[in-house]
Amino acid sequence: MELYKMTAHRLGELLRRGEITSREITRSVQDRIDQVEGRIHAYITLLPDLALKQADEADARIRSGDAEPLTGIPVAIKDLICTAGIRTTCGSHILDNFVPTYDATVTDRLKKAGAVFVGKANMDEFAMGSSTETSYFGPTRNPWDLERIPGGSSGGSAASVAADECILSLGSDTGGSIRQPAACCGIVGFKPTYGRVSRYGLVAFASSLDQIGPFAKDIRDTALMLNVISGFEPRDSTSVNLPVPDYTQSLINDVQGLVLGVPREAFGEGIDPEVEATVREAIRTLERLGAKIADVSLPHSAYAVAVYYIIAPAEASSNLARYDGVKYGFRAAGTYELLEMYKETRSQGFGAEVKRRIMLGTYALSAGYYDAYYRKASQVRTLIGRDFAEAFAKCDVLVLPTAPTPAFKLGEKVDDPLQMYLSDIYTIPCNLAGLPGLSFPCGFSSSGLPIGLQVLGNHFQEEKILRVAYTYERNTDHHLRKPNL
Amino acid sequence: MEYEPVIGLEVHAQMLTQSKIFCSCSTVFGGDPNAYTCPVCTGQPGSLPVLNRKVVEYTMRAALATHGTIAPYSLFARKNYFYPDLPKGYQISQYELPLSSDGYVEVQVDGGRKRIGIIRIHLEEDAGKLVHDLSSERGSHSYVDFNRTGVPLIEIVSAPDMHTPEEAAAYLRKLRAILMFLDICDGNMEEGSFRCDANISLRPRGQKTLGVKTELKNMNSFRNVQRALDYEIRRQTALIDQGDRIVQETRLWDAARGVTSAMRGKEEAHDYRYFPDPDLVAVVVEPEWIAAVKAYLPELPEAKKERFVREYGIPEYDAEVLTSSKPLANYYEACLQGYAKPKIVSNWIMSELLRELKRDEREIEECPVPASNLAQMLKLIDEGMISGKIAKSVFEEMYRTGKKAGEIVKEKGWIQVTDASAIERAVAEILAQYPKEAEEYRKGREKVFGFFVGQVMKATQGKANPQLVNELLKKKLLG
Numbered sequence: 001m002e003l004y005k006m007t008a009h010r011l012g013e014l015l016r017r018g019e020i021t022s023r024e025i026t027r028s029v030q031d032r033i034d035q036v037e038g039r040i041h042a043y044i045t046l047l048p049d050l051a052l053k054q055a056d057e058a059d060a061r062i063r064s065g066d067a068e069p070l071t072g073i074p075v076a077i078k079d080l081i082c083t084a085g086i087r088t089t090c091g092s093h094i095l096d097n098f099v100p101t102y103d104a105t106v107t108d109r110l111k112k113a114g115a116v117f118v119g120k121a122n123m124d125e126f127a128m129g130s131s132t133e134t135s136y137f138g139p140t141r142n143p144w145d146l147e148r149i150p151g152g153s154s155g156g157s158a159a160s161v162a163a164d165e166c167i168l169s170l171g172s173d174t175g176g177s178i179r180q181p182a183a184c185c186g187i188v189g190f191k192p193t194y195g196r197v198s199r200y201g202l203v204a205f206a207s208s209l210d211q212i213g214p215f216a217k218d219i220r221d222t223a224l225m226l227n228v229i230s231g232f233e234p235r236d237s238t239s240v241n242l243p244v245p246d247y248t249q250s251l252i253n254d255v256q257g258l259v260l261g262v263p264r265e266a267f268g269e270g271i272d273p274e275v276e277a278t279v280r281e282a283i284r285t286l287e288r289l290g291a292k293i294a295d296v297s298l299p300h301s302a303y304a305v306a307v308y309y310i311i312a313p314a315e316a317s318s319n320l321a322r323y324d325g326v327k328y329g330f331r332a333a334g335t336y337e338l339l340e341m342y343k344e345t346r347s348q349g350f351g352a353e354v355k356r357r358i359m360l361g362t363y364a365l366s367a368g369y370y371d372a373y374y375r376k377a378s379q380v381r382t383l384i385g386r387d388f389a390e391a392f393a394k395c396d397v398l399v400l401p402t403a404p405t406p407a408f409k410l411g412e413k414v415d416d417p418l419q420m421y422l423s424d425i426y427t428i429p430c431n432l433a434g435l436p437g438l439s440f441p442c443g444f445s446s447s448g449l450p451i452g453l454q455v456l457g458n459h460f461q462e463e464k465i466l467r468v469a470y471t472y473e474r475n476t477d478h479h480l481r482k483p484n485l
Numbered sequence: 486m487e488y489e490p491v492i493g494l495e496v497h498a499q500m501l502t503q504s505k506i507f508c509s510c511s512t513v514f515g516g517d518p519n520a521y522t523c524p525v526c527t528g529q530p531g532s533l534p535v536l537n538r539k540v541v542e543y544t545m546r547a548a549l550a551t552h553g554t555i556a557p558y559s560l561f562a563r564k565n566y567f568y569p570d571l572p573k574g575y576q577i578s579q580y581e582l583p584l585s586s587d588g589y590v591e592v593q594v595d596g597g598r599k600r601i602g603i604i605r606i607h608l609e610e611d612a613g614k615l616v617h618d619l620s621s622e623r624g625s626h627s628y629v630d631f632n633r634t635g636v637p638l639i640e641i642v643s644a645p646d647m648h649t650p651e652e653a654a655a656y657l658r659k660l661r662a663i664l665m666f667l668d669i670c671d672g673n674m675e676e677g678s679f680r681c682d683a684n685i686s687l688r689p690r691g692q693k694t695l696g697v698k699t700e701l702k703n704m705n706s707f708r709n710v711q712r713a714l715d716y717e718i719r720r721q722t723a724l725i726d727q728g729d730r731i732v733q734e735t736r737l738w739d740a741a742r743g744v745t746s747a748m749r750g751k752e753e754a755h756d757y758r759y760f761p762d763p764d765l766v767a768v769v770v771e772p773e774w775i776a777a778v779k780a781y782l783p784e785l786p787e788a789k790k791e792r793f794v795r796e797y798g799i800p801e802y803d804a805e806v807l808t809s810s811k812p813l814a815n816y817y818e819a820c821l822q823g824y825a826k827p828k829i830v831s832n833w834i835m836s837e838l839l840r841e842l843k844r845d846e847r848e849i850e851e852c853p854v855p856a857s858n859l860a861q862m863l864k865l866i867d868e869g870m871i872s873g874k875i876a877k878s879v880f881e882e883m884y885r886t887g888k889k890a891g892e893i894v895k896e897k898g899w900i901q902v903t904d905a906s907a908i909e910r911a912v913a914e915i916l917a918q919y920p921k922e923a924e925e926y927r928k929g930r931e932k933v934f935g936f937f938v939g940q941v942m943k944a945t946q947g948k949a950n951p952q953l954v955n956e957l958l959k960k961k962l963l964g
Contacts, residue, residue, distance in 0.1 A: 080531075081531075082530065082531045088530070088531075090530070095530065098530065100524075100529065100530070100531065101524065101529075102524050102529070102531075102532075104531060199531075199533065200531065200532070200533050201531040201532075202531055203530040203531045204530075204531070204764075206763075207763035207764050208763035234535065235533060235535060236533050236535075237533065237534070237535050237536065237764065237765050237766050238533075238763075238764065238765075238766060314760060315760075315763055317565075317758075318563050318565050318574070318575050318758070318760070320574075321565060321567065321573065321574020321575060322528045322530070322572060322573045322574045324567060324569070324574060326569045326572075326629065327527060327528065327529075327572060327629075328529070328530075338569065342567055362758065365565070365758035365759075365760050366756055366758060367756045367758075370758075370760070374760055
């Protein structure tokens with residue numbers, strides 16, 4: 001089998017046995033990129049020279065017997081995670097020339113682990129979108145159907161793994177931006193507990209919701225990546241100082257004794273019948289494998305999308321204020337007065353969706369509206385968190401669809417923000433509560449599009465989620481299917 | 486009609502921590518532009534703030550010293566507005582839940598004591614500085630220096646408890662002294678480490694409800710605060726008297742012209758859209774932390790003043806002056822180490838020393854006479870080496886040259902003459918010179934005695950021991 005198709009753990013074994021080199025893997029991935037990237041457009045920036053240099057360093061390290069599980073493995077990094085000396089655009093015109101002088105915590109950890117950086121992955125501008133269509137650099141296409149979106153906002157990260165243009169990748173998830181594209185692209189995507197992975201160097205969209213996480217071809221690779229990126233970072237006040245377990249220890253092919261809660265609200269209006277049938281069948285499979293099923297309710301999740309579209313834009317309106325043309329990034333030419341420079345820079349530098357959200361957020365925080373919008377939304381957010389706490393008193397994990405439909409067509413929803421926002425109806429509550437959530441492939445639609453099952457856990461219970469997902473994966477073969485490119 | 490001014494003050498004080506409030510950059514003043522910056526304080530994408538706990542501790546000191554309550558749980562908020570010196574597009578401050586509230590300070594005004602409330606004390610970060618270059622060939626340019634960005638500030642908001650510019654000045658002086666006693670602020674008003682905005686309104690005397698206020702900015706000395714308030718009281722009085730309304734606005738003090746003028750409406754029409762900063766966690770202060778900070782609080786002006794009165798037996802007025810700044814109080818006590826007569830030391834400091842310093846606009850820290858030298862000089866008087874009169878000249882020399890008293894006395898030949906025979910000779914000469922006056926004295930015109938003392942002192946260039954002069958004159962005149 002071609003190296004680019006393989007998983008990180010399999011490649012790691014071969015590397016450590018000396019049967020292959022990281023240079024060979026990297027070359028294989030780069031050849032694959034040459035073949036398919038023109039059709040997929042998963043990357044904003046490719047790093048061919050850096051990757052080979054890192055591969056050689058990894059090979060030297062492996063020869064010296066100092067290899068870690070991800071040493072020599074080609075990875076893609078979403079383009080809002082800072083990489084020192086490498087352009088980090090956030091998919092936006094306003095940062096299209098921005099080169100950070102510092103690494104994000106996760107970048108730094110990946111470097112120390114010996115990973116090879118293939119490139120910076122495409123994304124919705126500032127992670128605002130569910131289709132990767134709002135990228136200033138043009139959309140990414142779904143490897144399963146080039147007419148369709150790969151999901152978003154981490155569409156490039158998801159498509160690069162699904163199209164075998166890298167072995168593993170990093171994305172970020174604010175309202176579903178890892179899980180929904182993972183579902184659309186038929187791979188695994190994991191958003192850890194808020195605070196588990198440091199946000200230092202992750203360019204903020206909505207600070208209280210953003211979380212970095214992995215995309216992988218299977219659950220073991222997901223655990224390997226989690227092991228590298230998790231842990232306390234003193235430079236991030238919201239990162240949590242708790243010991244990090246070895247997540248490969250929770251790869252147990254057994255769900256006996258675990259109770260899976262099925263939220264009543266998760267199969268409501270707007271769900272595609274094929275998605276519902278596939279997800280219900282996956283839950284039955286887990287039941288057959290020994291899990292108990294419990295009926296639970298998340299009554300306030302009906303308000304989650306509304307709450308999210310107040311809190312996330314409010315935070316974004318403030319987080320994106322620093323892009324003013326003064327210090328870095330794009331500055332509009334031909335302006336002579338401060339206010340004019342601000343207006344032109346931001347008018348030309350941001351795309352329509354980003355502007356829409358800055359305006360929504362500015363409005364929600366304005367004098368006279370704060371109580372009705374931001375404060376009320378914060379209160380409902382607390383209630384949504386309580387719903388989960390009550391649910392987890394009755395079950396170990398929650399299982400539900402990741403997205404209400406399989407990948408939709410490019411252009412289908414881009415002019416209808418409300419329809420677009422509803423793509424995240426099943427993923428948003430988890431972010432509002434700061435919980436960990438994973439999506440993995442659980443079947444395909446009649447037209448061959450992947451469908452994802454979402455597993456949510458209580459705070460810092462990543463291990464239970466991995467165990468459920470691993471058991472399902474060991475007993476099914478959806479994860480082995482590859483798109484035909 | 487007679488109006489009562491109502492004044493409230495907002496003080497921003499820079500904390501003397503080594504590093505900035507949300508990153509580890511130095512807070513040192515000066516330095517090349519942008520020498521003390523990092524991704525965090527220049528608002529680079531993806532950077533995150535981490536609270537410097539020392540700033541919380543310093544703020545707790547200020548709160549405890551002003552009898553404030555410390556919140557067990559307080560929050561940081563973002564104050565959103567665009568300006569090039571504000572790299573994130575928002576200032577991190579405290580809004581809904583400040584670290585401290587409900588304090589007060591006591592000031593001495595018109596012979597009485599008055600309590601002035603402090604509504605809240607909160608933490609925030611300073612902004613940067615714009616440098617405008619109008620001389621450039623390509624036209625005018627503006628540059629941003631972020632060295633000051635993220636320097637820790639506390640904002641101290643008083644209650645509207647002051648009614649005269651003098652009360653406002655007394656409050657500011659006391660507050661500044663407290664912060665300096667606590668070693669948390671250097672109190673430098675010109676460099677802006679202690680700055681003040683004032684809110685002022687008028688109301689008819691006896692009325693409870695407040696009038697419309699204006700906010701005064703840009704006053705960089707106690708004197709300017711007083712002048713600006715004086716001006717604003719006159720301005721508002723005149724407006725009300727002629728039936729006009731006061732407009733709520735921000736006005737800038739122009740020290741050169743001695744007037745306040747309204748800022749343009751656009752500059753102040755801000756909706757700051759405060760909301761809790763999601764990048765920072767709540768500040769949780771356990772009672773143990775408060776107790777630990779309390780235990781290490783230094784002696785504050787009020788307590789020191791009481792101790793000076795009690796321990797040294799000096800008048801309350803002296804104690805008030807001597808404890809108006811920590812270095813001055815330290816100077817006084819250092820003097821007492823070498824010369825243990827508190828009232829005499831107090832007299833010398835309050836009259837001679839402070840007069841010299843005031844003339845030269847020097848602070849006590851810059852005083853060229855070390856406390857030990859002053860003590861030594863006072864000892865020389867007691868030992869009869871110099872007269873009290875000569876001592877004043879000796880002190881002036883000490884202040885001018887920085888030399889020790891003994892040295893000066895020797896160099897100048899100012900050692901007091903205590904040799905009775907030498908004085909006797911001088912007395913005899915003078916009496917011989919003024920027989921008529923001697924006769925008058927003997928007839929009972931005692932006032933002439935002073936004349937003879939003066940003449941003898943003059944003849945001995947002031948060096949004669951005055952006591953001996955007295956004794957010998959009396960003996961000769963009557964004998």
